[in-house]
Amino acid sequence: MSSGDFETYFQRRARRFASFYSSEPVARLLGRGPLFDRLQYAIETTTALSAERVLDVGCGSGPLFVPLASHGIHVTGIDPAEAMVALARSQAETVPGLVTVERRGWEQIDETDAYDVAVALGVFDYVGDPVALLTRMGAAAEHVIGSFPAPGARLMLRKLRYGARGVGVHGYRADDFDRLASRSGLVVVDRTPLGRAGSAVHFRRGDPGAR
Ligand SMILES: C[S@@+](CC[C@H](N)C(=O)[O-])C[C@H]1O[C@@H](n2cnc3c(N)ncnc32)[C@H](O)[C@@H]1O
Numbered sequence: 332m333s334s335g336d337f338e339t340y341f342q343r344r345a346r347r348f349a350s351f352y353s354s355e356p357v358a359r360l361l362g363r364g365p366l367f368d369r370l371q372y373a374i375e376t377t378t379a380l381s382a383e384r385v386l387d388v389g390c391g392s393g394p395l396f397v398p399l400a401s402h403g404i405h406v407t408g409i410d411p412a413e414a415m416v417a418l419a420r421s422q423a424e425t426v427p428g429l430v431t432v433e434r435r436g437w438e439q440i441d442e443t444d445a446y447d448v449a450v451a452l453g454v455f456d457y458v459g460d461p462v463a464l465l466t467r468m469g470a471a472a473e474h475v476i477g478s479f480p481a482p483g484a485r486l487m488l489r490k491l492r493y494g495a496r497g498v499g500v501h502g503y504r505a506d507d508f509d510r511l512a513s514r515s516g517l518v519v520v521d522r523t524p525l526g527r528a529g530s531a532v533h534f535r536r537g538d539p540g541a542r
Pocket of ligand 1: 337338341342348388389390391392393394409410411412415435436437438451452453454
C-alpha cells in the first residue's frame with residue numbers, strides 16, 4: 332500500500348468520516364464508540380502530562396482540537412488530505428490562536444523536541460512501517476500516543492472493505508507493542524484496551540527505568 336492510497340481514501344470520505352463525531356450516542360449505537368474512547372484516552376493522558384504543545388498526526392477533521400485547546404494546549408494538526416485540512420481549519424477557527432493546521436503527512440515530520448506529546452489516532456491502522464512513524468513521532472515529542480486496531484474478525488472485514496479500494500489495514504497484537512517501542516527508541520508507559528477495536532498506547536522516550 333502506498334500512503335497515497337491512504338490519503339486518497341480519506342480525501343474522498345472526509346465529510347462522511349467527520350460526521351461520525353456529530354453524535355456520541357449515535358456513534359456508540361452504530362459500534363463506533365472506540366472513536367470517542369480513543370479521543371478521551373488522548374485527552375486524559377495529554378492533560379495529565381501537563382502538556383503545552385501537541386502534534387496531532389493525521390488530525391482529520393480535528394476532533395482533538397477543541398478538547399485540548401480548552402486546556403490552553405497549543406495543537407499543530409497535520410494531514411495530507413486537502414478535504415480533511417479544510418474541515419480541520421474550520422474547527423481551528425473556533426479556538427483562535429491555539430491551533431495550527433498544516434497540509435503534510437507523517438513522512439514529513441522532521442521536528443525535534445518541538446512538542447510535549449505527539450498523537451496519532453486512527454493512523455497506525457493504515458501504516459505499513461509503524462516503526463518509522465513511531466520514530467518520527469518520538470523525535471518530535473517525548474511522549475507518543477497512538478491507537479492500534481487488534482487483529483480479528485472486525486479487522487478482517489475492514490481489510491476486505493478498504494482493500495477493495497487499495498488501502499492496506501494492519502492489526503497489532505498486545506505483545507507487539509514492547510517490540511515496536513524498543514525498535515523506535517521508546518518504551519510503553521500504558522496500554523488501554525478499546526473494547527474489541529484494539530488498544531490505545533502511551534509510549535515515551537528512554538529506558539524502562541524512566542517510567
Ligand atoms: C481514520 S482518519 C483519523 C482522523 C483523526 N485522527 C480522528 O481520530 O478522527 C485517518 C487520517 O489520516 C490521514 N492520513 C492519510 N495519509 C496520511 C499520512 N501519510 N500522514 C498522516 N496522516 C495521513 C487521513 O487523511 C485521515 O484524516
